[in-house]
Amino acid sequence: MSQSSDHKLVRLFTMPQQFPCGPAAACCGPVGQSTEEIQRLKESIEKELSVPVEVRNVTKGEDMRDFRPISGLFRSFGPMSLPIIAIEDEVVSMGNPAPEEAVAALREKLREFGIL
Amino acid sequence: MFRSPNRKETVYLVLIFLFYASALIYVYGNNLSASSIFKYGLFQPKGIEGDEARLAEIETPLSWNVPKVVWSIYIKGSAVLVELFQYWIVGMLIAASLVVFVPWQKIKEKMGYGGFGSNFLATTAGAVIPICSCGIVPVLAGMVEAGIPLGPTMAFLIAAPMLNVPAVFITAGVLGWKLALGRILGTFFIALMVGGVLTRWQRKERFLRRFVKLSIAPNLSPELQKFAFKVGMALSKNPKKLPTEKLAPGEEEKLFMLGEAGILDRDKEDLWFLPAVKEASAGATAACFVLPTGDMRLSFTQRIKKMVQTAWDFFLQLNYYLILAVIIAGAIKVLIPTKTVVSLVGGKHLNSVLIASFIAVLAYVCTYVEVPTALALIQKGMGGGATLSYLLGGPGLSLPSIVMLSGVFKPKVLALYVGLSFIGCVVVGYVFNLF
Numbered sequence: 001m002s003q004s005s006d007h008k009l010v011r012l013f014t015m016p017q018q019f020p021c022g023p024a025a026a027c028c029g030p031v032g033q034s035t036e037e038i039q040r041l042k043e044s045i046e047k048e049l050s051v052p053v054e055v056r057n058v059t060k061g062e063d064m065r066d067f068r069p070i071s072g073l074f075r076s077f078g079p080m081s082l083p084i085i086a087i088e089d090e091v092v093s094m095g096n097p098a099p100e101e102a103v104a105a106l107r108e109k110l111r112e113f114g115i116l
Numbered sequence: 117m118f119r120s121p122n123r124k125e126t127v128y129l130v131l132i133f134l135f136y137a138s139a140l141i142y143v144y145g146n147n148l149s150a151s152s153i154f155k156y157g158l159f160q161p162k163g164i165e166g167d168e169a170r171l172a173e174i175e176t177p178l179s180w181n182v183p184k185v186v187w188s189i190y191i192k193g194s195a196v197l198v199e200l201f202q203y204w205i206v207g208m209l210i211a212a213s214l215v216v217f218v219p220w221q222k223i224k225e226k227m228g229y230g231g232f233g234s235n236f237l238a239t240t241a242g243a244v245i246p247i248c249s250c251g252i253v254p255v256l257a258g259m260v261e262a263g264i265p266l267g268p269t270m271a272f273l274i275a276a277p278m279l280n281v282p283a284v285f286i287t288a289g290v291l292g293w294k295l296a297l298g299r300i301l302g303t304f305f306i307a308l309m310v311g312g313v314l315t316r317w318q319r320k321e322r323f324l325r326r327f328v329k330l331s332i333a334p335n336l337s338p339e340l341q342k343f344a345f346k347v348g349m350a351l352s353k354n355p356k357k358l359p360t361e362k363l364a365p366g367e368e369e370k371l372f373m374l375g376e377a378g379i380l381d382r383d384k385e386d387l388w389f390l391p392a393v394k395e396a397s398a399g400a401t402a403a404c405f406v407l408p409t410g411d412m413r414l415s416f417t418q419r420i421k422k423m424v425q426t427a428w429d430f431f432l433q434l435n436y437y438l439i440l441a442v443i444i445a446g447a448i449k450v451l452i453p454t455k456t457v458v459s460l461v462g463g464k465h466l467n468s469v470l471i472a473s474f475i476a477v478l479a480y481v482c483t484y485v486e487v488p489t490a491l492a493l494i495q496k497g498m499g500g501g502a503t504l505s506y507l508l509g510g511p512g513l514s515l516p517s518i519v520m521l522s523g524v525f526k527p528k529v530l531a532l533y534v535g536l537s538f539i540g541c542v543v544v545g546y547v548f549n550l551f
Binding site for chain 2: 080090
């Protein structure tokens with residue numbers, strides 16, 4: 001782990017889990033991630049990489065004001081692209097990854113930045 | 117189960133309810149024929165039968181009394197809505213079933229950009245299915261969303277209102293077999309011509325977003341979806357435009373697939389970029405209809421459920437155009453009544469294919485209404501070629517349907533459709549006159 005890694009902030013762009021067709025429906029959804037899913041992902045990243053992780057809601061205007069490219073990605077690819085994981089403003093992962101996949105992708109990117 | 121309409125959609129829903137209710141109250145309040153409003157979209161006194169039943173309508177004389185004219189436009193438009201609404205609902209369900217039951221990627225792989233065979237098949241399908249020019253619009257949206265190429269889509273759009281089995285028999289019975297045969301051949305000629313031009317055009321341009329306005333987000337295979345995300349990530353940082361060799365070397369075909377799905381675009385210098393998606397579509401994107409789980413392996417019952425949900429979503433998205441169309445139809449009916457059209461085009465001095473085609477486009481003539489109108493025109497001295505042009509152009513092209521189509525297609529596609537269909541009607545009419 002690098003001491004300087006805290007300069008690079010990891011952001012998880014997500015939306016609260018919704019069941020557009022009802023919780024029991026198999027035809028569509030759910031879209032977005034549950035609080036538990038996001039918490040698990042956040043904790044894995046923080047624990048494995050020692051980087052601060054911030055969670056933002058893509059459906060909230062004030063959360064996305066400074067992240068127009070991410071909003072653009074969400075509009076292009078839809079809820080299936082969530083969570084979008086970014087370091088600063090560089091997107092590292094789109095779509096729902098297993099925590100270890102997300103950690104691996106982030107580790108590689110942090111190495112590229114010369115942090116790990 | 118159904119997504120809630122947003123504020124605008126709620127307003128359109130309320131307007132549709134008002135239009136519909138007004139028409140019915142007007143019919144019952146004035147003791148008019150209930151069947152004629154559902155069958156022909158006309159306010160008629162009870163007891164009118166035969167050919168006259170499709171033509172006769174209560175008078176709304178033109179005057180400088182603006183509120184009265186506005187009221188007439190509203191009430192006649194509402195009558196059109198009552199007739200159209202049943203086709204509109206059926207159209208939504210057909211569209212939704214196309215989206216749910218037809219896998220986008222397989223269609224794309226099998227049909228490519230279409231061709232003579234696909235266009236012929238689509239024209240034949242259109243000729244068999246009886247849908248009027250306004251009811252066809254939601255079906256079109258479903259076809260585009262299902263990944264059917266634009267050539268066959270357009271061939272279907274032209275053939276469906278111009279030709280169908282009952283219309284052929286009505287034409288043959290009332291106007292004779294020569295005109296009925298001319299109608300069949302003329303429809304195939306126009307549909308295959310416009311479909312062929314669009315097939316070539318799409319093959320050249322490839323990118324769906326350049327042709328259609330709809331927010332298309334088809335269900336991609338997990339592999340293509342993963343590729344789309346990879347490409348999306350690469351294009352979200354500077355430089356936001358990249359050539360194939362930097363973006364995905366050796367995988368240009370996949371990039372084109374994403375282009376055809378409306379996810380990517382390419383500029384004149386062959387650099388790929390993410391096209392701007394309107395803010396408004398984020399709401400639709402969040403709805404289950406656009407991107408569900410990405411897994412189409414659903415049971416039959418689940419698909420039926422999803423079909424109804426998709427139809428509801430289409431309904432909410434396209435109602436604006438339905439309202440606009442019925443207002444225009446009402447205005448045409450009040451400002452240019454059918455009887456005036458008959459008296460204008462009926463004279464031998466105006467016995468012209470060109471004028472008949474032009475009036476057919478301007479007038480609102482729903483499928484099945486064109487035959488008795490044409491009979492009246494023939495009785496006033498209209499020639500065979502002009503009659504055929506009218507039979508093709510009347511139900512095929514109309515201002516209300518053009519307005520509704522503007523919600524699906526970009527202006528250049530719409531101009532091509534209207535222009536070529538018009539030219540086709542004129543050519544067919546002149547050729548018919550040679551026999």
